[in-house]
Structure formats: structure tokens, C-alpha cells
Amino acid sequence: MFGSPGTAYIYRSYGIHWCFNITCLPGSAVLLRAIEPTGGLHLMRERRGMDALRLLCSGPGKLCQALGIDITLDGRTLDQPPFTFRHQAPAGSLVAGPRIGITKAAEQPWRFGLKGSAFLSKRF
Numbered sequence: 321m322f323g324s325p326g327t328a329y330i331y332r333s334y335g336i337h338w339c340f341n342i343t344c345l346p347g348s349a350v351l352l353r354a355i356e357p358t359g360g361l362h363l364m365r366e367r368r369g370m371d372a373l374r375l376l377c378s379g380p381g382k383l384c385q386a387l388g389i390d391i392t393l394d395g396r397t398l399d400q401p402p403f404t405f406r407h408q409a410p411a412g413s414l415v416a417g418p419r420i421g422i423t424k425a426a427e428q429p430w431r432f433g434l435k436g437s438a439f440l441s442k443r444f
Contacts, residue, residue, distance in 0.1 A: 321349045323395060328403070330384075330394040337381025340389050342398060353431070354378045356439040357386065379441040410434055417444045 329341040341349035364386040413435040
């Protein structure tokens with residue numbers, strides 16, 4: 321989390337699954353909790369051992385498993401392979417809400433997503 325902005329910060333959660341964060345300012349990062357899978361679906365389904373599109377990347381560990389993200393990518397910058405990072409305007413309204421899966425500062429509105437998305441790890 322103390323790398324340059326735009327650096328991958330990968331760690332194990334509960335010793336079970338990988339979590340993918342993008343560093344922002346020193347000592348801060350954004351955890352990617354879920355994405356809407358749109359490309360590479362065959363490989364994602366193979367890695368996850370399932371077909372349900374909505375469930376492929378609907379949680380931090382699921383996202384990493386589907387995308388093949390593990391500790392070997394920790395410290396890599398997002399503007400270099402194997403990452404491809406493209407900015408795209410959101411297809412809907414953004415919503416903010418309290419954090420989930422934690423107890424410390426859980427009330428902070430530091431969780432963001434697309435309103436009504438079926439691909440969230442947990443609905444707002």
C-alpha cells in the first residue's frame with residue numbers, strides 16, 4: 321500500500337484468497353471487490369470452475385481467481401503488462417455506501433459501485 325500510485329497491492333485474506341488493491345496516495349489503496357466480466361469469459365469460467373456470469377467476479381477472491389491475479393503481480397504498475405488499464409465512463413449512476421466485511425470504520429461511505437448492477441459482491 322505504500323507503493324507509487326497505480327501500483328498493484330496483492331495480499332491474502334484470511335489465508336484463503338487473494339485481494340487486489342490499487343494504491344492511491346502513500347498508505348492508501350482501493351480494493352477491487354467486483355467487476356462485470358466482459359472479455360476472456362472462457363478463461364474466467366475455466367479458472368473459477370463455473371458458468372454463472374454474475375458470480376464469476378462478484379467478490380474480491382472470486383475476482384482474483386477469475387483474472388488469475390496472485391502474489392506474483394504484487395508491486396507491478398497498472399500501466400505495464402500483464403495489466404491493461406483503460407478509463408471508461410460509467411454506464412450508470414455511481415452510488416456510495418458503508419464498507420462491508422470489516423468492523424473498523426465500517427460506517428464510512430468508502431464503497432462505490434454502479435447503481436442496480438447485478439455484478440456487485442453485495443447490493444447497496
